[in-house]
Amino acid sequence: MDNLMLPIQGASKAKRIKWGPAQNAISWSYMKLLRENNKTLKVYPENPYIEVYQFRENVYGLFNQNCDGMGDVWMYVVVGPEKALVVDTAFGIGDTRALVNKLAGGKPLVVVNTHSGPDHCLGNVHFDTVYCLDIEYELIKAKCKPGAWDYMFDKDGKNIWLQFDKKDLPVYKDYKLVPVKNGHIFNLGGDHDVEIVWTGGHAPGHAMFLDKKTRAMFCGDVVCSDVISVGPGPSPGKPNGQYSNLTTYRDNLAKVVTRFAEFDYLFPGHFMVNLENNVFSAILDGLNVIIENPEHFNYADPATGPAGPRMHKYVKGFSTIAYVKDGVYPPKS
Numbered sequence: 275m276d277n278l279m280l281p282i283q284g285a286s287k288a289k290r291i292k293w294g295p296a297q298n299a300i301s302w303s304y305m306k307l308l309r310e311n312n313k314t315l316k317v318y319p320e321n322p323y324i325e326v327y328q329f330r331e332n333v334y335g336l337f338n339q340n341c342d343g344m345g346d347v348w349m350y351v352v353v354g355p356e357k358a359l360v361v362d363t364a365f366g367i368g369d370t371r372a373l374v375n376k377l378a379g380g381k382p383l384v385v386v387n388t389h390s391g392p393d394h395c396l397g398n399v400h401f402d403t404v405y406c407l408d409i410e411y412e413l414i415k416a417k418c419k420p421g422a423w424d425y426m427f428d429k430d431g432k433n434i435w436l437q438f439d440k441k442d443l444p445v446y447k448d449y450k451l452v453p454v455k456n457g458h459i460f461n462l463g464g465d466h467d468v469e470i471v472w473t474g475g476h477a478p479g480h481a482m483f484l485d486k487k488t489r490a491m492f493c494g495d496v497v498c499s500d501v502i503s504v505g506p507g508p509s510p511g512k513p514n515g516q517y518s519n520l521t522t523y524r525d526n527l528a529k530v531v532t533r534f535a536e537f538d539y540l541f542p543g544h545f546m547v548n549l550e551n552n553v554f555s556a557i558l559d560g561l562n563v564i565i566e567n568p569e570h571f572n573y574a575d576p577a578t579g580p581a582g583p584r585m586h587k588y589v590k591g592f593s594t595i596a597y598v599k600d601g602v603y604p605p606k607s
């Protein structure tokens with residue numbers, strides 16, 4: 275390993291070659307404890323690349339190692355009375371569908387994406403139909419396409435970041451991506467409803483999924499114990515990029531924190547899970563402080579990206595919010 279994160283003895287068949295940026299100490303330590311000691315951990319023969327953790331009687335976290343050097347990623351399966359919800363599809367290494375079908379006991383699947391990050395949507399090709407927020411539709415279409423996995427390999431075809439069998443890469447196939455509006459309800463049978471909740475911020479049409487029955491919010495990348503990364507606002511060629519900013523996320527989160535009577539726990543797309551809902555209040559406080567004065571950041575990344583320096587503001591007791599100057603406010607029209 276060429277940075278300070280020592281190996282975790284995970285149960286997945288894949289092995290880490292190297293990482294991109296080092297993750298923070300609390301996330302690393304949490305994942306080490308979870309992956310090396312959690313009693314619910316199972317790896318099924320249907321997909322030896324995915325570590326399955328049971329967080330509730332009917333809620334499973336599917337831990338997928340990241341294939342491009344960034345953070346490992348969680349998918350979730352919630353088994354309802356008639357259907358099972360699948361939140362995100364990761365990179366799609368191995369037979370994800372067979373594993374999900376096993377956990378769902380063969381029930382019909384409702385597959386959804388939080389956003390267009392490749393670590394969240396490339397596995398869509400395993401399924402027939404996937405739902406997303408209408409604002410993110412074009413971006414997911416553009417991301418999950420033939421050749422989408424090529425960047426994980428060097429010019430000689432060798433894995434760069436994660437060692438897995440190339441034969442276990444998914445083969446691209448067309449699937450039906452269905453856009454839905456903010457507030458759309460997915461019914462899993464009986465009174466088991468799940469609502470799509472728009473956040474924006476990390477990605478223009480980033481969405482969370484509020485499971486009203488298990489009282490859990492599946493958060494994607496807008497809650498993260500390492501870095502909560504918010505986008506740069508409008509970018510050339512990026513549909514709806516104007517929603518990828520701090521203020522849009524703040525305004526949407528301000529509505530979410532008025533709904534704590536509806537859910538208790540947060541299940542993000544990376545690192546720490548099973549967080550209490552008051553983490554949202556801490557993130558909202560951090561967003562408000564930045565918007566009030568974007569220059570009062572705690573530290574900046576040493577490297578400057580195409581959108582300028584990336585600044586970090588601490589989220590009390592949890593993480594940091596990372597942003598660039600143009601990503602603070604929505605564009606003035």
Ligand SMILES: [Fe+2]
Pocket residue numbers: 347391393394495543544
């Ligand atoms: Fe992600």
